[in-house]
Amino acid sequence: MSDIERAAAVLHRSRPVAVFTGAGVSTESGLPDFRSPGGLWAGGDPMEVASLSAFRRRPRVFYEFYRTRLAHLADARPNAAHEALAELQAAGLVGPIITQNVDGLHQAAGSKEVIELHGNLREAACPDCGWTGSVAIITEALAHGVAPVCPDCGHPVKPNVVLFEELLPADAYRRAEVVCRGAGALLVVGSSLQVTPAAWLPEIVRDHGGTVLIINDEPTAFDHLATVLLRGKAGALLPQVAAAALAHRQRETPAEHRNS
Ligand code: OAD
Numbered sequence: 001m002s003d004i005e006r007a008a009a010v011l012h013r014s015r016p017v018a019v020f021t022g023a024g025v026s027t028e029s030g031l032p033d034f035r036s037p038g039g040l041w042a043g044g045d046p047m048e049v050a051s052l053s054a055f056r057r058r059p060r061v062f063y064e065f066y067r068t069r070l071a072h073l074a075d076a077r078p079n080a081a082h083e084a085l086a087e088l089q090a091a092g093l094v095g096p097i098i099t100q101n102v103d104g105l106h107q108a109a110g111s112k113e114v115i116e117l118h119g120n121l122r123e124a125a126c127p128d129c130g131w132t133g134s135v136a137i138i139t140e141a142l143a144h145g146v147a148p149v150c151p152d153c154g155h156p157v158k159p160n161v162v163l164f165e166e167l168l169p170a171d172a173y174r175r176a177e178v179v180c181r182g183a184g185a186l187l188v189v190g191s192s193l194q195v196t197p198a199a200w201l202p203e204i205v206r207d208h209g210g211t212v213l214i215i216n217d218e219p220t221a222f223d224h225l226a227t228v229l230l231r232g233k234a235g236a237l238l239p240q241v242a243a244a245a246l247a248h249r250q251r252e253t254p255a256e257h258r259n260s
Contacts, residue, residue, distance in 0.1 A: 004237070007187075007213050007228045008244030011093050012252075014184030014211055019085055019097040020201055024190020024217060026103055028079040028235040031072055035192050036218070040069075051164035052127070059147060059156065066121075066159050067142050070135065073121055078109035081189065081234035084242040086110040093245050095183075098176045100191060100198050102161045115176050117168055117198050123160035126150035132160055173197065180204040185211040189234050193220040202226075215241075 001009070011017055023033035034041045048054060049065040078086075086109040088094040096113040097106050102121045106114045119125075125132045131152045138159060141148035148157050162168055176198075180186060186205040193199040202212045202222050214226040215237050223229055230237050 003228055003230050004240045004244055007215075007230060007241045008248055010185050010211050010213055010228060011088070011187065011241070011245040012248040016095040016183060017093065017185045017187060018179045018183040018205075019089075019094050020186055020188045020191065020198075021085075021097060021099045021101060021106070022189070022191025022193075023101060024192075025081050025085075025099075025234050026076070026079070026101055026105055027190070028081065028233065029076045029103075029105055031076050031103055031105075033190070033192075035194065047164055052166055055127075055156070055158050055163060062158075063138075063142055063147070066138070070121060070139055070159075073103055076103060076105065078105045079235045081238045082106055082109035082111070084238035085189075088242050088245065089113070091246060091249070093242075093249065094187065096175075096179050098179065098198075098201065100195070102159075115172050115179070117162075117172050117176060119159070119161040119169065121159050121161060124148065124157045125160040126153060126155055126157045128155040129153040131157070135159055168197065176201060177204060180210075181208045183208075183210045185213060188212065188214045188216070188220075188222075188226075189238065190216060191220065192216075192218070193222045 027033050033039045054062045082105050089111050097111050098115045100118050123132050124135045124137045129152050131150050138148040150157050180201045183205050202225050206225050211227045212225045213228045215230045215234050
């Protein structure tokens with residue numbers, strides 16, 4: 001049996017199946033990841049551009065980093081990997097998608113239940129008074145060469161993403177933990193699994209008796225946990241896994257129950 005078939009068989013027979021994605025699921029949409037050569041952290045220290053201290057003390061550098069990311073995101077569309085996951089979710093073969101990504105591409109592909117562990121780039125947030133609103137307040141201010149400020153309290157606003165020196169949104173992480181404790185399998189796609197606490201989720205699944213599958217271009221920090229390990233591009237592999245899993249289900253569903 002090929003690794004694609006083995007992955008499909010695990011997805012087909014495990015209930016419920018959760019998904020955990022990282023930046024590698026979006027590289028084929030033209031968005032760089034963080035730790036690959038040419039990734040966002042390859043050019044320097046992330047603390048310099050994506051930390052709370054950078055936001056407070058080096059706003060020019062901070063906003064320039066996010067201005068570029070927002071500009072890239074404006075042109076980005078879901079790729080075959082996002083679409084395959086949305087198809088699997090719509091078919092009921094996978095449940096919640098837990099993501100470290102802030103790009104919203106799972107939702108753009110049609111996925112419904114998405115748990116965003118590191119926030120999102122759709123919104124702006126004011127760390128001083130708690131206001132949140134559309135990220136347009138940032139893009140528009142930067143286009144006019146001024147610093148974006150909170151409409152409620154007048155302090156600077158940031159994209160509603162988790163910065164270095166900030167905690168993960170507690171509710172999202174709690175939901176992800178609950179999902180992983182109850183998961184029959186976790187499909188990990190496109191993450192180096194180097195950033196905790198999110199990177200502990202595959203271990204939580206294994207500790208509670210679930211199966212871990214990993215699809216990634218390079219080795220990850222937790223490959224030893226994986227029952228099935230597919231090395232390569234998510235945009236090529238996931239549609240094959242999805243097609244094989246759907247075929248499994250089709251074979252085992254009595255004809256009279258199909259499409260009902
Ligand atoms: P990384 O950049 O650390 O890892 C991305 C992984 O995806 C790498 O191992 C790549 O080999 C792999 N990859 C890239 N393109 C791929 C493709 N087309 N198909 C399959 N695999 C591919 O990104 P994350 O693990 O998501 O946090 O990083 C986690 C967190 O670190 C991010 O959310 C961000 C960063 O610091 C914050 O900013 C808070």
